[in-house]
Amino acid sequence: MPPRVNRAKCDGCLSQSETFCVLICPGDLMALNPDSGKAYCRSERDCWDCMSCVKSCPHGAIETRLPYQLGYYPARLIPLVGSNKISWTVMDIHGNVERFTFKTRNDD
Ligand code: SF4
Ligand code: SF4
Numbered sequence: 001m002p003p004r005v006n007r008a009k010c011d012g013c014l015s016q017s018e019t020f021c022v023l024i025c026p027g028d029l030m031a032l033n034p035d036s037g038k039a040y041c042r043s044e045r046d047c048w049d050c051m052s053c054v055k056s057c058p059h060g061a062i063e064t065r066l067p068y069q070l071g072y073y074p075a076r077l078i079p080l081v082g083s084n085k086i087s088w089t090v091m092d093i094h095g096n097v098e099r100f101t102f103k104t105r106n107d108d
Helices: 020-024 052-056
Strands: 003-005 030-032 039-041 062-065 076-081 085-091 097-103
Touching: 003 039, 020 030, 020 052, 052 062, 052 076
Parallel strands: none
Antiparallel strands: 003 062, 030 039, 062 076, 076 085, 085 097
């Protein structure tokens, strides 16, 4: 399912000319609304759920809704990428929340 931008968390990457989510989308689907300064997906039917934009946001403002076959609303996945780890917040259909953190880089 296409990404959902939490407008309360999105700060438009502080008005950079190209934001993290806009820069990283391989389909050129993410854009910044010039009026609100918030990001959005301008063609949801063309999104193939690669989650690059979701992982790129420094504020965790983009989330992925799971399709109903996997969880249905309000099930969702929200990643937060660190320098050497990624944390995933997983919410199930009952609102139960679990968090998982994985190491993504060896610092040795
Ligand atoms: S999930 Fe991938 S294809 Fe879809 S809008 Fe985000 S970066 Fe683009
Ligand atoms: S990367 Fe996050 S904060 Fe920046 S414009 Fe996209 S959704 Fe908003």
